[in-house]
Amino acid sequence: MINRKNSCWSTEIKALAQHKHICMSVFKARRVIDQIRGRSYEEALMILELMPYRASYPILKLVYSAAANASNNIGLNKAYLFISEAKVNAGTIVKKLRPRARGRSYPIKRPTCHITIVVRDKSKLFRDNRKIWDKK
Template sequence: MSRKVMSKVELEERREELIAAHKAETRRNQKTASLSKKERKYLGIGRDEGRATVRHLRMNSKKVNLLTGLIRGKSLQDALAIVEYSSNAAAQPIKKLLDSAAANAVNNNGLNPERLYVAEINATEGPTMKRIRPRAKGAASWILKRSSHINVVLRESEEEA
């Protein structure tokens, strides 16, 4: 079942309605109105942010979330300072991720780097590699080598930084 992609004329006629429907808050079990990539690009949705993702990071997501909770909602400069002086093992990958998201925001969308803040950052569980550790009397136990995926979204703050 394929969805009809709207023409530019239809998009222009329904512009305000589509943008409002796309940004509307929904309950967790409701599906948001989905637009195709071409429709989002034409309407300019997503041009106000910089995104970056790292996948399959060989680190437990619980350990990564300790650091992501500290920088969520902070300005980009504050977040980079926190990460720079953190002893958490996830600090270096998160610093690279923040730099990448900032570069995407500035180069792709023309945002002001001084006004960027960490709007969203989360670490989710990635695939787990299972290994075996031999034990006494011929038994074996599992070693779970966990990994995580980290997503970050930077947006421009409304007030002057």
């Protein structure tokens, strides 16, 4: 059975940006991503610029990139964009060795994460929903 909503034939207009292998814990990045999910583009930028966390800077650059992809590749207006999806997934764990006393070593685990941000156009989404309601 083919799920048309998630298939490649879907007609939804969206732009995405991904950043992989960020040296950051998944939990620290999720703390920031949860604050901007579902917000408008301008509101997300204001929130990210004022947050005191280290994770906010790479996420801010990623939101800028997703909006630039939407305006350049699809031709959407940045004023009508909102963040429809924002995901943080765990990446590989980089293992290092730290030298210790008497020639021994101590393992260090550096977690990484992958962040995906999807933006959509509010005005086109509203127009499509209105067409559905007018048919009923």
